[in-house]
Amino acid sequence: MKTLHINLQEHSYDIHIDGGLLDHAGALIRQIHSGSQAIVLADETPWKLYGSRLETSLTQAGIKHSVFTIPSGESSKSMAVLEELLDFMAVSKLTRSGLLIVFGGGVAGDLGGFAAATYMRGIDFVQIPTTLLSQVDSSVGGKTAVNLPSGKNLVGAFHQPRLVITDTELLATLSDREFSGGMAEVIKYAAIFDRDFFDSLTEYQNRRELMEEMPYIVYKCCDLKRIVVEEDERDTGRRMLLNFGHTFGHALETIGQYQRYIHGEGVALGMLLAVAFGQELGLTPSDEIGHPLFTALKDLLEANGLPTSTDIPLMDLVEHMTIDKKADGSKIRLVLLEDLGEAFVDTLTKDHLAAVMETLAQRRICGGDL
Amino acid sequence: MKTLHINLQEHSYDIHIDGGLLDHAGALIRQIHSGSQAIVLADETPWKLYGSRLETSLTQAGIKHSVFTIPSGESSKSMAVLEELLDFMAVSKLTRSGLLIVFGGGVAGDLGGFAAATYMRGIDFVQIPTTLLSQVDSSVGGKTAVNLPSGKNLVGAFHQPRLVITDTELLATLSDREFSGGMAEVIKYAAIFDRDFFDSLTEYQNRRELMEEMPYIVYKCCDLKRIVVEEDERDTGRRMLLNFGHTFGHALETIGQYQRYIHGEGVALGMLLAVAFGQELGLTPSDEIGHPLFTALKDLLEANGLPTSTDIPLMDLVEHMTIDKKADGSKIRLVLLEDLGEAFVDTLTKDHLAAVMETLAQRRICGGDL
Numbered sequence: 235m236k237t238l239h240i241n242l243q244e245h246s247y248d249i250h251i252d253g254g255l256l257d258h259a260g261a262l263i264r265q266i267h268s269g270s271q272a273i274v275l276a277d278e279t280p281w282k283l284y285g286s287r288l289e290t291s292l293t294q295a296g297i298k299h300s301v302f303t304i305p306s307g308e309s310s311k312s313m314a315v316l317e318e319l320l321d322f323m324a325v326s327k328l329t330r331s332g333l334l335i336v337f338g339g340g341v342a343g344d345l346g347g348f349a350a351a352t353y354m355r356g357i358d359f360v361q362i363p364t365t366l367l368s369q370v371d372s373s374v375g376g377k378t379a380v381n382l383p384s385g386k387n388l389v390g391a392f393h394q395p396r397l398v399i400t401d402t403e404l405l406a407t408l409s410d411r412e413f414s415g416g417m418a419e420v421i422k423y424a425a426i427f428d429r430d431f432f433d434s435l436t437e438y439q440n441r442r443e444l445m446e447e448m449p450y451i452v453y454k455c456c457d458l459k460r461i462v463v464e465e466d467e468r469d470t471g472r473r474m475l476l477n478f479g480h481t482f483g484h485a486l487e488t489i490g491q492y493q494r495y496i497h498g499e500g501v502a503l504g505m506l507l508a509v510a511f512g513q514e515l516g517l518t519p520s521d522e523i524g525h526p527l528f529t530a531l532k533d534l535l536e537a538n539g540l541p542t543s544t545d546i547p548l549m550d551l552v553e554h555m556t557i558d559k560k561a562d563g564s565k566i567r568l569v570l571l572e573d574l575g576e577a578f579v580d581t582l583t584k585d586h587l588a589a590v591m592e593t594l595a596q597r598r599i600c601g602g603d604l
Numbered sequence: 605m606k607t608l609h610i611n612l613q614e615h616s617y618d619i620h621i622d623g624g625l626l627d628h629a630g631a632l633i634r635q636i637h638s639g640s641q642a643i644v645l646a647d648e649t650p651w652k653l654y655g656s657r658l659e660t661s662l663t664q665a666g667i668k669h670s671v672f673t674i675p676s677g678e679s680s681k682s683m684a685v686l687e688e689l690l691d692f693m694a695v696s697k698l699t700r701s702g703l704l705i706v707f708g709g710g711v712a713g714d715l716g717g718f719a720a721a722t723y724m725r726g727i728d729f730v731q732i733p734t735t736l737l738s739q740v741d742s743s744v745g746g747k748t749a750v751n752l753p754s755g756k757n758l759v760g761a762f763h764q765p766r767l768v769i770t771d772t773e774l775l776a777t778l779s780d781r782e783f784s785g786g787m788a789e790v791i792k793y794a795a796i797f798d799r800d801f802f803d804s805l806t807e808y809q810n811r812r813e814l815m816e817e818m819p820y821i822v823y824k825c826c827d828l829k830r831i832v833v834e835e836d837e838r839d840t841g842r843r844m845l846l847n848f849g850h851t852f853g854h855a856l857e858t859i860g861q862y863q864r865y866i867h868g869e870g871v872a873l874g875m876l877l878a879v880a881f882g883q884e885l886g887l888t889p890s891d892e893i894g895h896p897l898f899t900a901l902k903d904l905l906e907a908n909g910l911p912t913s914t915d916i917p918l919m920d921l922v923e924h925m926t927i928d929k930k931a932d933g934s935k936i937r938l939v940l941l942e943d944l945g946e947a948f949v950d951t952l953t954k955d956h957l958a959a960v961m962e963t964l965a966q967r968r969i970c971g972g973d974l
Contacts, residue, residue, distance in 0.1 A: 352722070382691045383691055390725045392726075
C-alpha cells in the first residue's frame with residue numbers, strides 16, 4: 235500500500251492507494267475516526283458491484299451505517315438531490331461527530347463532500363473513489379460542489395476529506411469510455427507539470443498495460459496535484475494551473491447539457507483547444523517549428539480513446555466561458571502551455587477571446603481536419 | 605456612529621451602528637469593497653419601506669445592483685429559495701469578486717450568508733440588519749444556515765460578513781411582536797454575561813425608552829457576543845454559552861412549525877425552562893433561598909411582551925432536542941445559569957433529560973401557574 239500525506243495543517247489527511255483496499259476500508263477508517271455512526275453515500279452503479287464488500291468491512295470494524303444511493307451521472311449533482319441527502323442524514327440522526335463515507339466517482343465526491351461541508355456547518359467525510367477520474371483528481375484538493383440550472387459547480391465549498399481510500403482494482407469494471415475520461419485528467423497532469431511522465435504515458439499500448447501500473451499512475455497524479463494544493467489550498471494562485479483544458483471543457487459540457495460529453499472528454503477537447511489557442515497567440519510553440527506539441531497531445535488523447543474534434547461551433551463556447559469561476563467580469567483567465575510540462579495563466583478580454591476563437595473556428599481546429 | 609471591530613484575523617470586519625446609516629450604506633460599502641457589481645437580497649417587508657433609500661445610496665456610490673426579494677418569514681430559509689437565489693446570482697453573471705448585500709432580518713441574513721458562503725465556493729457579503737434580533741445577534745458570529753424538512757439550521761457554513769451596517773432607526777417600523785422577539789436575545793446576553801446590564805434592562809418602562817438607548821443596547825450586545833466569538837469562531841467551546849435558551853427554544857419552534865413562535869419567543873420560553881431545569885438539578889440557585897432568579901427573568905420577559913408559558917407538553921420537547929447540533933449521540937449539552945450573568949454548559953444523558961423534564965411538567969413549569 236502506498237500512502238500519500240496531504241499536508242494542509244489542521245486539514246491534513248492521507249491517501250492510501252493499492253489494489254484490494256476495499257476490504258480493509260472499515261479498519262482504515264477506524265484508525266482516523268472514533269465515532270461509530272456513519273452514512274454511506276453511494277453511486278448505485280459501483281454499489282451494485284462492490285456494496286456488500288464495503289458493508290462487510292464496515293460492520294467488521296463496528297461502524298453502524300445507513301446507505302443513501304444516487305443514480306450515476308451528473309444529474310445527481312443537483313440542489314434537489316443534495317437536500318434529499320442532507321435530510322436523510324438528519325432523519326438518520328447523524329450528529330456533528332458523525333461521518334459521511336462517499337463511495338463513487340466525481341459526482342458522488344462533489345455532492346457528498348459538499349453535504350459534509352454544510353451538514354451542521356461541517357462534519358468529517360471519507361472518500362472511496364471508484365472511477366479513474368476521481369482517483370487521480372477529485373480525491374486531492376477539497377473542492378466540493380453541485381450544479382445550478384445556469385452552470386456547473388457554481389455552488390460549493392472547500393472541505394478536505396479526513397481520509398481517502400483508493401482501491402485501483404475497482405477500475406477493472408469501468409466502461410472503456412469512463413476509463414478514457416479518467417485518462418484525460420492523467421494526461422492533463424503530465425501536460426502541465428511533468429514532461430517525462432507525459433512521455434512515459436505514450437508507451438502504454440492498451441488499458442491492460444495501464445492497469446498493471448495503475449497504483450503508480452494514480453499516486454503520481456495525486457502527488458503532482460498535492461504540490462499545488464498544499465501551496466494554494468483556496469485556489470487563488472498556482473492551483474489555477476489545474477484548470478488546463480477546463481474552461482473550454484466546462485463550456486462544452488454545458489452546451490452538451492452534461493449528456494453529450496463526460497467530463498474527461500470535455501477536458502480532452504479543452505486541452506487541445508488551449509494548445510491551439512496558445513499557438514494562435516504566439517505563446518505556445520507552434521507545431522510547425524519542429525516541436526509538434528498539438529500533434530503529440532492529439533495523438534496521446536486519440537490513443538486513449540478520447541475525442542479530438544467536435545461539431546459544436548467554437549463561437550458558441552465564448553458566451554459560456556464568462557460565468558466560469560476563473561473569470562473576473564470582462565476578463566478571462568486561461569491556462570496555456572509554454573511547453574509540455576510547463577503551464578502558465580494568461581489573462582485576456584472577452585473580445586480578444588472571441589477574436590482568437592473566430593480564427594480557430596475558421597481554421598476548423600478541433601472541428602474536422604486542420 | 606459607533607464602530608465595533610470584530611477581530612477574526614483574515615475574517616475581521618467592522619460593525620457600524622447608528623440611527624440613519626442607511627443613507628450612507630453605499631459610501632460605507634465603497635470603503636471596503638472595490639468591485640462595482642452587487643446583488644441585493646432583500647426581505648420584502650423592510651424593502652417596501654426602505655428599499656428606495658438603499659438603492660439611491662448604492663447608485664450614488666456607483667454600485668450597480670440587481671435585487672432579489674424574498675417573502676418575510678422562516679419559510680424563505682429553505683433549500684428551494686436558496687437555489688433560486690443562487691441561480692439569480694449566476695444568471696446576473698455575478699463573479700467571484702462580486703458582492704452580496706443582505707437587507708433584512710435573521711432569515712435574510714442566514715440565507716444570504718449561506719448563499720455568499722457557497723456561491724462559487726465563497727464571495728463577500730455585507731449585512732444591513734433590519735430587525736432587533738438580527739442587529740444584536742445575527743450580525744456577529746458568521747453562522748449562516750437554511751432549514752431542512754427535519755429541522756432548523758441543519759445546513760450551513762461559517763462565513764463572516766465583510767461589513768455590517770446597523771441603522772437602529774429601521775427598528776421604528778417593527779411590529780411590537782418582532783421588537784419583543786429581539787428583546788429576548790438582548791435579555792439573553794444580559795442573563796449569561798452581564799448582571800449589571802440585566803439590571804439596567806429592568807429600568808426601561810416601554811419601547812420608546814428602549815428606542816432612545818438603542819444604539820447603546822445594540823452595541824453592548826454585539827460587544828458581549830464579540831468576546832466569545834473571537835475566542836471561539838468555530839463554536840467548539842465557550843461560544844456554546846450563546847445557546848442559552850436555544851436548545852429548548854428550537855424544539856418549541858420546530859413543534860410549532862415555525863408558525864406558532866417566532867425565534868425570540870422560543871428563546872424566551874427556552875431560557876425560563878433552562879433556569880427551572882438548572883434549579884431542579886440543584887445547579888442554579890433556587891428562587892426559594894432569597895435569590896429569585898426564575899422570577900426576575902420571568903418578570904423581565906413579561907415586561908417586554910414575551911411569553912412565559914406554553915401549552916405544548918414539555919415531554920414533546922425531548923425528542924426534538926436530540927438532533928440539535930449541540931447534541932452528541934445520546935448526550936445532550938444544555939446551557940444553564942450559575943447565577944445571573946454567569947452561564948455554564950452541563951452535559952447529561954437523554955434519559956436524565958427526560959426524567960427532569962417530567963418533573964418540570966408535573967410542576968407545570970411554563971405550562972401555567974407554578
